[in-house]
Every structure is written in structure tokens, then in C-alpha cells.
Amino acid sequence: MDALKKIGLLLLGYYDKLILGILLLVLAGVMIHQTFSMRRTIDTIGGLGGGLELKDKPIPVLEEEQFDTQIKLTREDLWQDGMQPTLEGADKLPVSVEMRQYIMAKGEGSLFDPPVYMYSSNSDRSLVHYTTQFNPETRSQESDGGMKIDTGGEEITIEEPNENALITYVYLNSQRQTPLPLILQNVTRVNPMDQSTWDFQFDIYSGRSKRSHMVKIGDTIPDSGGFVLKGVTMQQADPNAPAQQKPVATIQREEEDEVEVPLRERVSHGRTIFTLITLPPDYSRPQTFNAVLNQPFAVRMMINSQPRTEQYELISADSALIARKLADPANPKDYDGKNFEVKALTDAVKREYMLNKQER
Numbered sequence: 001m002d003a004l005k006k007i008g009l010l011l012l013g014y015y016d017k018l019i020l021g022i023l024l025l026v027l028a029g030v031m032i033h034q035t036f037s038m039r040r041t042i043d044t045i046g047g048l049g050g051g052l053e054l055k056d057k058p059i060p061v062l063e064e065e066q067f068d069t070q071i072k073l074t075r076e077d078l079w080q081d082g083m084q085p086t087l088e089g090a091d092k093l094p095v096s097v098e099m100r101q102y103i104m105a106k107g108e109g110s111l112f113d114p115p116v117y118m119y120s121s122n123s124d125r126s127l128v129h130y131t132t133q134f135n136p137e138t139r140s141q142e143s144d145g146g147m148k149i150d151t152g153g154e155e156i157t158i159e160e161p162n163e164n165a166l167i168t169y170v171y172l173n174s175q176r177q178t179p180l181p182l183i184l185q186n187v188t189r190v191n192p193m194d195q196s197t198w199d200f201q202f203d204i205y206s207g208r209s210k211r212s213h214m215v216k217i218g219d220t221i222p223d224s225g226g227f228v229l230k231g232v233t234m235q236q237a238d239p240n241a242p243a244q245q246k247p248v249a250t251i252q253r254e255e256e257d258e259v260e261v262p263l264r265e266r267v268s269h270g271r272t273i274f275t276l277i278t279l280p281p282d283y284s285r286p287q288t289f290n291a292v293l294n295q296p297f298a299v300r301m302m303i304n305s306q307p308r309t310e311q312y313e314l315i316s317a318d319s320a321l322i323a324r325k326l327a328d329p330a331n332p333k334d335y336d337g338k339n340f341e342v343k344a345l346t347d348a349v350k351r352e353y354m355l356n357k358q359e360r
Contacts, residue, residue, distance in 0.1 A: 158322065159338045163281075166299040166310045167323050171345035173277040173288060175317075177268040181205050182224050184261045185212065187232070187247045195232055200249060227251040230258060274314065274321065277345055283357040293317060296326055315339065 161168045183203045190197040196217055204211045204223040213222045221227045230250045237246040252258045259269045277288045280301050291297040293314045300309045310333075311326040320341050327336040343349070 157339060158320070158341050159335065161340070162335050162338075164333070165325060165335050165338075165340060166278075166301050166303075166308060167312050167325065167340045167342065169279050169281060169301065170276050170299055170323075170342055171279060171349060172274060172321050172342050173345050174275045175272055176275075177272050180259070180261070180267045180269050182221065182227070182261070183266055184247070184249045184263050187249075187263065198232065200229060200232070221251065224251075226253045227259075228253070235262075272317065274317070274342075276342065279349075279353050283353075283360060314342075 181204055183205075184200065185203045186201040188199040188201075190199065199214050199216065202213050202215065202221050202224070204213065204221070206223070211223055215221055215229055217229050217231055219229055221229060228251060230252050232247050232249050234245040235248050237244040246263045248263070249261045250258050251261055259267060261267050271292050274291050275288060276291055277286050278299065278301055279286055280303075282302055282305075284302055287300070289297065291314055293316075296311050296313050298309055298311055300307065302308070311328060312323045313326055314321065315324045316322040322339050323342050324339050325333065325335050325337060327333075
């Protein structure tokens with residue numbers, strides 16, 4: 001009896017280890033059983049393919065004689081004019097000679113010949129019809145060579161790119177409009193019913209300095225470059241709060257249009273500054289510089305290891321940025337007085353320039 005008690009106490013002291021050992025034995029048995037089971041399954045699958053034989057299955061060929069072919073359609077029968085034949089510009093299409101002649105003779109827009117679209121010459125993300133001259137997405141001209149544009153009543157002829165003209169290697173990088181040098185900072189309505197009694201505080205900025213001036217309607221704003229305060233209107237400040245209104249001053253400079261200046265807002269009004277960049281043909285370091293309309297600027301570049309300088313002037317930016325070559329009596333050129341389009345610096349232009357530079 002005492003022996004059984006000792007054995008029971010011993011098992012009670014090591015019951016956890018005993019249970020763990022039993023579980024390990026069961027797990028080992030399961031793994032051995034699965035191993036033999038998988039081996040039997042693999043042998044069975046391998047034996048199934050031993051008696052299979054692959055045979056070629058004939059594919060029936062359909063012959064035209066098996067069907068009713070009394071109705072036959074030709075290309076001419078399927079022609080449906082979607083557009084009138086387009087001749088202008090078709091001779092410049094970047095397609096084969098046969099395709100170009102066909103479009104010039106037949107037009108486009110049929111079942112077989114959809115309208116001809118191509119990637120813009122200014123962007124590889126824009127598709128335009130081949131007759132497009134001005135692309136509203138890139139704001140640049142698509143065609144060149146003798147093209148005429150209207151700039152406020154004056155027709156300007158744009159020449160084809162000339163490899164001798166330095167402006168051919170100049171591109172428009174960005175443009176910005178200079179802000180007014182003043183801000184309407186505060187309005188004191190002495191008599192709310194009489195605007196002539198109101199005091200207007202304008203902050204005038206010059207570099208990092210600022211000056212404040214108090215004026216009334218009809219006064220010239222000091223240090224503003226000749227702007228006169230013409231009047232003021234109260235406009236709704238928040239569409240969700242009709243009762244909230246803010247003053248908007250109207251200023252004007254002699255022989256210029258009126259400009260509205262809302263309270264505490266900087267207004268862009270003035271000349272546009274165009275930032276241009278050169279992509280030299282010798283793949284030297286590009287240079288950036290600024291230019292404005294109707295003011296001469298110099299283009300400097302190394303051509304055949306020789307420094308060259310030419311003077312140009314931006315004459316229009318309505319539908320395209322146009323630069324005119326200014327004559328130099330000391331170094332006359334056959335393209336003096338000619339007009340050239342300054343194209344935008346697009347991703348496609350950058351990529352092509354870098355690829356050519358690497359190949360060189």
C-alpha cells in the first residue's frame with residue numbers, strides 16, 4: 001500500500017512532464033503517418049499517367065464555299081464621309097506618302113479612316129487633330145513655317161526654326177505677373193453713408209521696406225507709381241454669410257484699365273515676366289534669364305566653340321510667345337527683323353535633349 005502511495009505521489013509531482021511526453025509521442029506518430037500517406041499518394045498519381053497517350057486532334061477548317069457569299073462589300077461601298085476632304089495641312093502629316101496622298105484625295109472620318117490625331121508637338125500627353133494650329137492645353141502653336149496669327153489687328157508671320165538663329169535654342173520655362181506694390185490694409189468709415197469721408201490705408205511695398213499712407217477717394221496714392229483711388233464698393237465676403245461684406249477699392253493709373261483691390265489681398269497686375277532657358281546645340285550648361293514684352297534682351301551662347309550674342313524682343317504673347325530678331329549693323333543676319341516662336345519647355349523637349357546629350 002505504501003508503495004502505491006509513493007508511486008502516486010511521484011506521478012503527481014511529474015504529471016505535467018508525463019502529459020507533455022504523451023503529446024510528443026502522438027505528434028510523432030501523426031507525422032510518420034502523414035509521411036507514409038503522402039508517399040503512397042505520390043506513387044498512385046505517378047502510376048495514373050503511365051497509360052495515357054497524347055493524340056493530335058484535327059481542327060476543322062472553314063471554307064468560303066460553305067457559306068452564302070452573295071453579298072460582297074468593297075472599300076468604296078463602306079465609305080461613309082464623316083468629314084469633308086481636308087487638304088490644308090495634310091501635306092505635312094508625319095505619315096507615309098501613300099497615306100498622305102490618300103487623305104488629301106479622300107479626306108478622313110470613314111469606317112476605315114478615322115480622324116487623324118497625333119501627339120502635340122509641345123507635349124507627349126496631349127492629342128490634337130493634325131490641322132490644329134493653337135493647342136489650348138499647352139497654350140502653344142502646333143504648326144510652324146509661314147503661319148500667320150492675329151495679335152490685335154496686326155498679322156505677324158512666324159518663320160520656321162532657323163538653326164543659325166540663337167532664339168531657336170531658347171524655350172519658355174515659366175511666366176509670372178508682377179503684383180501691385182500696394183495692399184489696401186484698412187478702411188475707416190467716418191460717416192458710413194458718405195464715402196467721401198472714408199479714410200483708406202494703403203501699405204506700399206518697396207523691396208523689404210513698407211510705407212503706409214492714408215488717402216481719400218480722388219487722391220493719388222503716394223509711392224504707388226501714379227495710382228489714383230477712384231472709388232470703393234462693398235462686396236460679399238462669404239457666400240454662406242450674405243451679411244458679411246468687405247470693401248473693394250478701385251484704383252487706376254493714367255491710360256490704364258481700372259484695378260480692383262480687395263481688403264488685405266495682394267493683386268497681380270502689371271507686366272508679365274517670362275523666364276526663358278537656353279538649350280545650347282553643343283549641350284553645354286543651360287542658362288536661364290528673364291524677359292518682358294517690348295524690351296530688348298540678349299541671347300548668349302557658344303556656337304562651334306565661339307561665343308555669340310544676338311538681340312531679340314518679345315513682341316506678342318497673345319496666342320504664342322513671339323520674339324523678333326533685332327538688327328545689328330555690326331553683324332547683319334539674313335533673319336534680321338524675322339519673327340520666331342518661343343516654344344514651351346515641355347517634358348518631351350527635356351527628354352529628347354537629354355537623350356541626344358547622352359548619345360553624343
